[in-house]
Amino acid sequence: MTLLQLHEPGETPLPHEGDQALAVGIDLGTTNSVVAISAHSKPEVLRDADGNGLVPSVVAYTDAGPVVGSAAQARIVDAPETVIFSVKRLMGRGAADVKALAGTLPYKLDAAQGGMVRLLIGEKRLTPVEVSAEILRAVKAQAEQHLGREVTKAVVTVPAYFDDAARLATKDAAKLAGLEVLRLVNEPTAAALAYGLDQAAEGIYAVYDLGGGTFDISILRLEKGVFQVLATGGDASLGGDDFDHAIAEHWLADRKSELGSEPITSGEAKQTLKSARAAKEALTSRDAGDFPVMLRGKTTLHRLTRAELDRLIQPWVDKTIAICRQVVSDARLDLSEIQGVVLVGGSTRVPQVRRAVETFFGKTPLSDIDPDEVVALGAALQAEALTSGSETLLLDVLPLSLGIETMGGLVEKIVDRNTPIPVAKAQEFTTYQDGQAAMLVHVVQGERETVAECRSLARFVLAGIPPMTAGAARIRVTFQVDADGLLTVSASEKTTGIEQRVEVKPSYGLSEEEMARMLEESLEHGREDMERRLLIENRVEGQRVLLALRSALAADASMLDAGEADRIEKARQGLARAIEGDDRDRIKAAVEALEDVARPFAERRMDRAIRAGLAGHSIDEFKGDPGGCLAPDPEEEKS
Amino acid sequence: MRLRGVLPRLTTPNACWSCRGPVPAAEPFCPTCKAVQPPGQADHFSRLGFARTFDLDPKLVERRYFELQRKLHPDRFATRSPKERAVSQAQATSLNEAYETLMDPLRRAAYLLKLSGIETIGDGKTVADPALLMEAMEMREALAEARTPAEVDSVVSGARRDAEAATAQLSRDFASEDLEAAKKTTLRLTYLDKLIDDARARRLNVA
Numbered sequence: 001m002t003l004l005q006l007h008e009p010g011e012t013p014l015p016h017e018g019d020q021a022l023a024v025g026i027d028l029g030t031t032n033s034v035v036a037i038s039a040h041s042k043p044e045v046l047r048d049a050d051g052n053g054l055v056p057s058v059v060a061y062t063d064a065g066p067v068v069g070s071a072a073q074a075r076i077v078d079a080p081e082t083v084i085f086s087v088k089r090l091m092g093r094g095a096a097d098v099k100a101l102a103g104t105l106p107y108k109l110d111a112a113q114g115g116m117v118r119l120l121i122g123e124k125r126l127t128p129v130e131v132s133a134e135i136l137r138a139v140k141a142q143a144e145q146h147l148g149r150e151v152t153k154a155v156v157t158v159p160a161y162f163d164d165a166a167r168l169a170t171k172d173a174a175k176l177a178g179l180e181v182l183r184l185v186n187e188p189t190a191a192a193l194a195y196g197l198d199q200a201a202e203g204i205y206a207v208y209d210l211g212g213g214t215f216d217i218s219i220l221r222l223e224k225g226v227f228q229v230l231a232t233g234g235d236a237s238l239g240g241d242d243f244d245h246a247i248a249e250h251w252l253a254d255r256k257s258e259l260g261s262e263p264i265t266s267g268e269a270k271q272t273l274k275s276a277r278a279a280k281e282a283l284t285s286r287d288a289g290d291f292p293v294m295l296r297g298k299t300t301l302h303r304l305t306r307a308e309l310d311r312l313i314q315p316w317v318d319k320t321i322a323i324c325r326q327v328v329s330d331a332r333l334d335l336s337e338i339q340g341v342v343l344v345g346g347s348t349r350v351p352q353v354r355r356a357v358e359t360f361f362g363k364t365p366l367s368d369i370d371p372d373e374v375v376a377l378g379a380a381l382q383a384e385a386l387t388s389g390s391e392t393l394l395l396d397v398l399p400l401s402l403g404i405e406t407m408g409g410l411v412e413k414i415v416d417r418n419t420p421i422p423v424a425k426a427q428e429f430t431t432y433q434d435g436q437a438a439m440l441v442h443v444v445q446g447e448r449e450t451v452a453e454c455r456s457l458a459r460f461v462l463a464g465i466p467p468m469t470a471g472a473a474r475i476r477v478t479f480q481v482d483a484d485g486l487l488t489v490s491a492s493e494k495t496t497g498i499e500q501r502v503e504v505k506p507s508y509g510l511s512e513e514e515m516a517r518m519l520e521e522s523l524e525h526g527r528e529d530m531e532r533r534l535l536i537e538n539r540v541e542g543q544r545v546l547l548a549l550r551s552a553l554a555a556d557a558s559m560l561d562a563g564e565a566d567r568i569e570k571a572r573q574g575l576a577r578a579i580e581g582d583d584r585d586r587i588k589a590a591v592e593a594l595e596d597v598a599r600p601f602a603e604r605r606m607d608r609a610i611r612a613g614l615a616g617h618s619i620d621e622f623k624g625d626p627g628g629c630l631a632p633d634p635e636e637e638k639s
Numbered sequence: 640m641r642l643r644g645v646l647p648r649l650t651t652p653n654a655c656w657s658c659r660g661p662v663p664a665a666e667p668f669c670p671t672c673k674a675v676q677p678p679g680q681a682d683h684f685s686r687l688g689f690a691r692t693f694d695l696d697p698k699l700v701e702r703r704y705f706e707l708q709r710k711l712h713p714d715r716f717a718t719r720s721p722k723e724r725a726v727s728q729a730q731a732t733s734l735n736e737a738y739e740t741l742m743d744p745l746r747r748a749a750y751l752l753k754l755s756g757i758e759t760i761g762d763g764k765t766v767a768d769p770a771l772l773m774e775a776m777e778m779r780e781a782l783a784e785a786r787t788p789a790e791v792d793s794v795v796s797g798a799r800r801d802a803e804a805a806t807a808q809l810s811r812d813f814a815s816e817d818l819e820a821a822k823k824t825t826l827r828l829t830y831l832d833k834l835i836d837d838a839r840a841r842r843l844n845v846a
């Protein structure tokens with residue numbers, strides 16, 4: 001969540017810097033990550049030299065530095081304590097969210113720390129953001145190797161059900177990896193895009209997306225290039241990982257007697273989970289198998305049948321179907337109105353899952369496009385659309401309601417779930433004590449009625465409220481959610497018009513200082529890089545001013561006074577020269593100089609238009625009030 | 640006299656933020672330099688190109704909304720300057736609000752009344768009509784007593800029929816410019832919609 005910031009300097013896309021059209025789509029998955037690129041609406045997965053498109057989302061921290069993918073996976077046997085997998089489940093989360101196996105956490109955690117969880121690997125103390133950045137670096141490198149050129153822009157997908165903290169963490173991870181995120185796209189929406197364009201589908205479709213660690217169900221309407229999400233739901237910590245845990249717990253129960261009261265080690269936990277995953281995958285095509293479990297240095301084989309597996313995972317499958325029912329209801333649809341259901345995510349390969357989906361929707365689910373790759377393909381299509389233009393339109397919604405804490409730990413909802421984004425909503429609050437000078441605002445996300453059952457996003461203090469009697473102050477808090485599903489909160493006191501000072505304490509995010517430090521450490525030339533971006537930003541702004549002036553002159557050059565044309569031309573050349581150079585202060589000064597000298601001309605153009613407007617209308621045309629509109633005027637917001 | 644403050648805003652063109660030239664009110668792009676413009680204060684009807692009327696064709700509302708979002712959605716400005724992206728976000732935000740308001744008969748009615756200075760939500764007088772109150776209580780009771788999916792469904796279909804009738808009534812109320820009647824009907828539709836929502840939630844629990 002961002003507070004009172006319209007954009008951070010040095011982070012803007014760079015439209016006119018050479019050939020920047022190249023942007024990839026990245027599915028940053030719990031189990032695997034995939035990168036794809038699209039040209040002429042034909043997306044393609046970028047594979048490694050062996051033809052593998054899936055990069056295991058596993059990171060090993062070796063003495064020689066971090067290793068990602070199958071190389072990292074291989075180290076689970078020899079050095080399990082250095083290996084991190086399923087880190088996506090920890091994005092924007094706290095230590096309490098880490099899932100234990102037989103009472104043992106797969107990682108050592110920094111216990112002292114509140115907020116976002118910190119993993120301890122040897123001497124290192126890592127945030128999930130840094131670990132995810134390693135995965136993104138590896139994926140970026142794979143794309144660069146394939147394309148033979150640098151890749152700096154991406155559309156990155158996130159589970160539709162990711163809350164604000166997890167979305168922001170994903171964006172931060174990309175930033176650390178040197179990728180500019182053009183857009184965060186929801187995974188089911190990306191999948192629908194790939195399907196819709198590939199199969200020319202029209203009508204209402206459900207996308208059932210069960211990945212390694214997250215579950216999403218989205219219902220979309222596809223019509224003439226518009227992909228409109230009607231409703232979405234899910235569980236950000238329900239996925240194939242849970243199946244693995246259920247199998248592993250089942251085996252560990254078999255060997256309980258040997259284990260006694262001594263808990264298993266985190267290495268044993270990781271290896272058992274790895275074996276459980278292999279069993280789950282094997283049983284998609286076989287009816288039974290024997291799988292190894294190594295504990296206390298002794299390996300035993302455990303038999304698992306398809307029927308047993310089905311029984312073990314049933315509770316989670318049932319949970320996904322209950323969520324499907326809720327979302328169909330939220331979309332105000334009957335099941336019969338849904339034309340098809342698309343399967344996405346590796347966990348939809350489990351036969352029991354397919355059966356459950358088919359039974360609930362009463363239709364054979366579609367899986368024509370590889371469920372492991374479809375999200376990345378959709379992301380690549382969107383990356384192409386954002387950089388090269390497109391006729392398709394993605395209209396998404398807010399997955400989880402946003403609200404603030406009120407008296408008694410209750411939540412007052414400000415933006416309801418399934419509201420189309422971008423959206424802005426404002427609410428007024430007041431003081432409850434005479435002379436109250438400050439007010440604590442606690443922002444939460446979720447559907448439950450109490451703060452304790454929702455996810456805390458941030459706390460901030462509105463200070464400097466002028467002294468008034470209780471209930472007299474009118475504090476307007478505005479929630480703005482952008483097209484990435486990210487929230488910005490701003491606040492102002494209405495009776496005095498005083499803009500409030502805001503102090504932020506993100507509940508599960510990184511502080512700005514932490515992020516700045518990480519950026520500096522992560523980029524070899526962190527500071528120069530930032531400087532370069534700021535320079536480019538100023539050049540882009542300068543070019544915009546030149547273009548705008550050229551248009552204005554083309555339209556109304558006859559309105560120039562004597563000598564004015566020369567003055568403007570001189571200032572114009574000054575700016576054009578400044579843009580060629582590397583001094584951003586000079587560019588800024590040249591922009592201001594040009595705007596100053598062109599101002600009288602702009603004013604004359606306005607005056608003429610106003611006179612023409614007044615002459616051409618009668619007063620009757622303008623009766624009535626203008627409507628209420630909550631959208632903030634960015635012009636005002638900036639000042 | 641209600642023209643105070645309104646006349647200059649609607650007749651005066653706005654100054655383009657980019658080239659500073661004149662932009663006719665409610666025009667989303669500058670005619671001179673083509674830069675996207677802030678959404679301004681247009682009401683939801685004029686934003687989507689409709690007259691202020693209750694009788695709108697939802698298909699047409701949708702078509703206009705899609706047409707405008709195609710031009711104004713932030714996805715069209717992903718590689719542009721921060722300022723242009725911020726302006727396009729404000730435009731898309733206003734379009735979403737207009738779309739949500741006009742697509743739903745209840746919200747559309749409440750908004751039309753609000754434009755005429757009549758508040759229907761949170762004015763503290765929403766339960767003044769004893770007949771309406773009685774009807775609402777009876778509907779609540781029927782829902783509370785529904786134990787099986789079929790019983791819940793029957794409450795829902797009854798409420799849906801009533802909601803459709805109320806919507807038709809609203810159309811007549813607005814056509815005859817009887818705003819007091821429209822306000823009453825709007826309140827009734829508020830209860831019915833709430834009941835249908837609650838019934839939908841209950842349906843999930845009894846299923």
Ligand SMILES: [Zn+2]
Nearest residue numbers: 655658669672
């Ligand atoms: Zn302009």
